[in-house]
Amino acid sequence: MRVSRGWWWLSGVVVGAIGLAVSYLVAGVLGVRSSPVVAVAESIRDLAPTGLVEWAKETFGTADKAVPVIGIFVFLVIAFGALGRLARTQWWGAIAGYAALGVIAAVAVMTRPDFITRHLAPVVVGFLAWLVALAVLAAWLRKWELADGSSPSADEPPGQDRRGFFLAAGAVGGVSLLAVVLGKVFGDKRDAVERDRETLRVDRVTKPVLPRGTKVDVEGVRPWQTPVEDFYLIDTTILSRPAIRLRDWELRIHGMVERELVINYADLVSRGITQDWITLNCVSNEVGGDLIGNAWWSGFRLAGILAEAGPEVGADAVLQTSEDGWNCATPLAALTDDRNAMLAVYMNGEPLTVEHGFPVRTIVPGLYGYVSACKWVVDMEVTTFDAVEAYWTSRGWSEEGPVKISSRIDVPNDGDDVPAGTLVCAGTAWKQHTGIEGVEVSLDGGAWTAAELARVPNADTWVQWRAEIDVPEGDHKLRVRAIGKDDDVQTGVERDVLPDGSTGWHSIEFSASA
Numbered sequence: 001m002r003v004s005r006g007w008w009w010l011s012g013v014v015v016g017a018i019g020l021a022v023s024y025l026v027a028g029v030l031g032v033r034s035s036p037v038v039a040v041a042e043s044i045r046d047l048a049p050t051g052l053v054e055w056a057k058e059t060f061g062t063a064d065k066a067v068p069v070i071g072i073f074v075f076l077v078i079a080f081g082a083l084g085r086l087a088r089t090q091w092w093g094a095i096a097g098y099a100a101l102g103v104i105a106a107v108a109v110m111t112r113p114d115f116i117t118r119h120l121a122p123v124v125v126g127f128l129a130w131l132v133a134l135a136v137l138a139a140w141l142r143k144w145e146l147a148d149g150s151s152p153s154a155d156e157p158p159g160q161d162r163r164g165f166f167l168a169a170g171a172v173g174g175v176s177l178l179a180v181v182l183g184k185v186f187g188d189k190r191d192a193v194e195r196d197r198e199t200l201r202v203d204r205v206t207k208p209v210l211p212r213g214t215k216v217d218v219e220g221v222r223p224w225q226t227p228v229e230d231f232y233l234i235d236t237t238i239l240s241r242p243a244i245r246l247r248d249w250e251l252r253i254h255g256m257v258e259r260e261l262v263i264n265y266a267d268l269v270s271r272g273i274t275q276d277w278i279t280l281n282c283v284s285n286e287v288g289g290d291l292i293g294n295a296w297w298s299g300f301r302l303a304g305i306l307a308e309a310g311p312e313v314g315a316d317a318v319l320q321t322s323e324d325g326w327n328c329a330t331p332l333a334a335l336t337d338d339r340n341a342m343l344a345v346y347m348n349g350e351p352l353t354v355e356h357g358f359p360v361r362t363i364v365p366g367l368y369g370y371v372s373a374c375k376w377v378v379d380m381e382v383t384t385f386d387a388v389e390a391y392w393t394s395r396g397w398s399e400e401g402p403v404k405i406s407s408r409i410d411v412p413n414d415g416d417d418v419p420a421g422t423l424v425c426a427g428t429a430w431k432q433h434t435g436i437e438g439v440e441v442s443l444d445g446g447a448w449t450a451a452e453l454a455r456v457p458n459a460d461t462w463v464q465w466r467a468e469i470d471v472p473e474g475d476h477k478l479r480v481r482a483i484g485k486d487d488d489v490q491t492g493v494e495r496d497v498l499p500d501g502s503t504g505w506h507s508i509e510f511s512a513s514a
């Protein structure tokens, strides 16, 4: 039997896998978030033009992040296989190929905004693992070729060498599996962070008590308080979120301040607590969309903390930076005025989950998340808007991000079939930090009629509404609009989410039958 090119191809893939597995193990042990695949995936996404990123979000929703990852893996399997085949005839060419992949990974890691030298370790060790694995497998394949005559001067029985090759391949594969398992067991900083979370007790945090009257009693309306597991998730990390131990967390406040501050977790939670119901939403929320949620947040007021630092005259922005390097610039005024802008540590009475920013994130009532709600926040630079650009503003999104008034129909659903007669419809409306004065619905383009509003504890949350309308048999279209406490009437002009949030009326179609 000839040693087919297929075996060389397969060896290349196995070699590639062991390199990746070893680099993953090293990343896990060292607590490096931006392991090679993560760094390359995030770099691709960061370099992609805004239009393409928005298209991916629209097409794939929150699964958009899987796209670069799947692309990378498909590319790697093909590249590894090709390098394996190349190794048969051009040994140094194959080495150069693995080196090129290593360089791509290294550049991606080094250009991540949170790069420190240590982050290169997974790339370097992974590359060395490639070299060793390739040398081992190639040696066996060569012996095999010699033995079965596909190479001249055969002098060993073929069976043994083939067995030797399989043993070597199995060993290499086994080692990479073991690396992944060991990485999970010992290296996963994430487990340690989970334990920090589970044992965390912050004094004076209270469980949420649903305020009276916030619910309209209509089945099918999304709950007024959003459970953590249903709360939308938006951030730029791919595959791996920052894992920060409580003892490692520090927030540095610097820039245009009289006194630079460095606050650790114990300092933070020794302050007076603030707790409130606040609705958070994403600027990418389409009309009628669900990138919005309402929770009971517990934390520490930023107004007080920033006052300790003493912002200098002329400063108008705070550049907030996350542990993963993402950043946003927030109006200084929104962090220091009487609203409850806070460094939040609990959400719905439980420690923040890692996904939502553990151990500390910012929450600012009335601003979209992309300019304010920094998760895993570790740095605040008091500065001016003129002097800085942030992650999303450098990609065409607006510098200021006050939430726009909006409203949504939850009941009936688009496409529902309902009995003709009196129809109970319901939904939510919001204009955080201003409040909602009224909600109106219109059937088939007719007059706007007022809906009833449920109660709210403050102006920073959404409000549920309910209306009864008469629907004759046939097909219908229902629209909703909200009116703010500042008399701002929600516009029917439809605008895209880019650059500063969608506008337009949410409408649904349904039919009524006898």
Ligand SMILES: Nc1nc2c(c(=O)[nH]1)N[C@H]1C(S)=C(S)[C@@H](COP(=O)(O)O)O[C@H]1N2
Binding pocket: 231, 232, 233, 234, 235, 236, 237, 280, 281, 282, 283, 322, 323, 324, 326, 355, 356, 357, 368, 369, 370, 372, 373, 374, 375, 376
């Ligand atoms: N570190 C970090 N914080 C971030 C983001 C991010 O990409 N990275 N995205 C922001 C955006 S766009 C929104 S809408 C909110 C979403 O917060 P959530 O995922 O807890 O719902 O987080 C904000 N904070």
Ligand SMILES: [Mo]
Binding pocket: 234, 281, 282, 283, 284, 368, 369, 370
């Ligand atoms: Mo967002």
